[in-house]
Amino acid sequence: MIPRYARDVMTSIWSxxxxxxxxxxxxxHACDAMANLGIIPKEAAKAIWERAHFEVDRIDEIExxxxxxxxxxLTNVAEHVGEEARFLHQGMTSSDVLDTCFAVQLAxxxxxxxxDLQDLLAVLKRxxxxxxxxxxxxxxxxxxxxxxxxxxxxxxxxxxxxxxxQRLTEAREEIATCAISGAVGTFANIDPRIEEHVAAQLGLxxxxxSTQIIPRDRHxxxxxxxxxxxxxxxxxxxxxxxxxxxxxxxxxxYFSQGQKGSSAMPHKRNPVLTENLTGLARxxxxxxxxxxxxxxxxxxxxxxxxxxxxxxxxxxxVTLDFALHRLTGVVDKLVVYPENMxxxxxxxxxxxxxxxxxxxxxxxxxxxxxAYSVVQxxxxxxxxxxxxxxxxxxQDADVGAHLNHAQLESLFDLGYHTKNVDLIFDRVFANSx
Numbered sequence: 001m002i003p004r005y006a007r008d009v010m011t012s013i014w015s016x017x018x019x020x021x022x023x024x025x026x027x028x029h030a031c032d033a034m035a036n037l038g039i040i041p042k043e044a045a046k047a048i049w050e051r052a053h054f055e056v057d058r059i060d061e062i063e064x065x066x067x068x069x070x071x072x073x074l075t076n077v078a079e080h081v082g083e084e085a086r087f088l089h090q091g092m093t094s095s096d097v098l099d100t101c102f103a104v105q106l107a108x109x110x111x112x113x114x115x116d117l118q119d120l121l122a123v124l125k126r127x128x129x130x131x132x133x134x135x136x137x138x139x140x141x142x143x144x145x146x147x148x149x150x151x152x153x154x155x156x157x158x159x160x161x162x163x164x165x166q167r168l169t170e171a172r173e174e175i176a177t178c179a180i181s182g183a184v185g186t187f188a189n190i191d192p193r194i195e196e197h198v199a200a201q202l203g204l205x206x207x208x209x210s211t212q213i214i215p216r217d218r219h220x221x222x223x224x225x226x227x228x229x230x231x232x233x234x235x236x237x238x239x240x241x242x243x244x245x246x247x248x249x250x251x252x253x254y255f256s257q258g259q260k261g262s263s264a265m266p267h268k269r270n271p272v273l274t275e276n277l278t279g280l281a282r283x284x285x286x287x288x289x290x291x292x293x294x295x296x297x298x299x300x301x302x303x304x305x306x307x308x309x310x311x312x313x314x315x316x317x318v319t320l321d322f323a324l325h326r327l328t329g330v331v332d333k334l335v336v337y338p339e340n341m342x343x344x345x346x347x348x349x350x351x352x353x354x355x356x357x358x359x360x361x362x363x364x365x366x367x368x369x370x371a372y373s374v375v376q377x378x379x380x381x382x383x384x385x386x387x388x389x390x391x392x393x394x395q396d397a398d399v400g401a402h403l404n405h406a407q408l409e410s411l412f413d414l415g416y417h418t419k420n421v422d423l424i425f426d427r428v429f430a431n432s433x
Contacts, residue, residue: 091190
């Protein structure tokens, strides 16, 4: 985690203090369940809650000697609890603590990411309705195609991130499982009811079947969903970057008072935030593959996944949290230039209406092949700057044989392309509240 691209609200979930606190709660809740089942004295469970404490530095010191983090933690806690500490970790194995803690952390991180997505959706909806009928050119292959609206661009992003929210909701449910099943997952030395109690206390559900670990297909799905969300971040960021190009300049990132765009060129206003988002998306996507490779572990357990998850757990969630928060700010303050959108619409001399002319000619009796050829031969000179499309069509005898001037002029109405915007918005925002 790099502080430059991290927010405290997410990084705190992954702090050593937060991790060891979850470890303690897992152990203490397990003791409560054991006490209720008559396995350990109730006074011991009470003493553990009352006297248990830990120090990160002391745990690190012990671990340097014993080379085992969970043992180091239990040793430090025992230094505070005293004799009753012998009842800690009864029948449990390290993975019961580590995997259950990881599930808690990922669930809490998911809640923050879901809140981030909700904030982004709210901003996208507001800006989409603001520019619902702001005409602009739609592009395919980066080339002018047909008119659309800037509101539709933002509505598309809204629908995409709404799907992301649904996917993450499902992934959170998938990842939030608890395993307190002991060595190789057979419950030989621990009652399954203890797992049920710990799960309930931590807001998890018992793992259906664990070996000595929670199966890593769950984690693979979770990080894959984060990668998809990151890709959606990049898609919108890339759109904004293109729109900010000098030759386009239909929208640009907010440039604050006193901000500087270049150390060499004082005039520069660069899309640095969306370029940054593109890079952050690459990082999050890069963490999905290691998560998938963690699925195939040896027999009931190995720890080849451990070093991976100690990195990608915090890094993926912290990075995506930062990216979603930054993207929300970019969209919120995005500067939009409708006059430039109109200028770009007009730039190709009416060529954006070529499909309407093609269809009108076929409806008037011309074959599709001939109509395509006629429209194209009038379009190509316009590309070269040799006149306006409508003027050339009016001068074409083959066109005139099928469509009069009034009919041709009616085909160049930009409003024609917005007639279903309300329908699309109803589809996108019908359940948005």
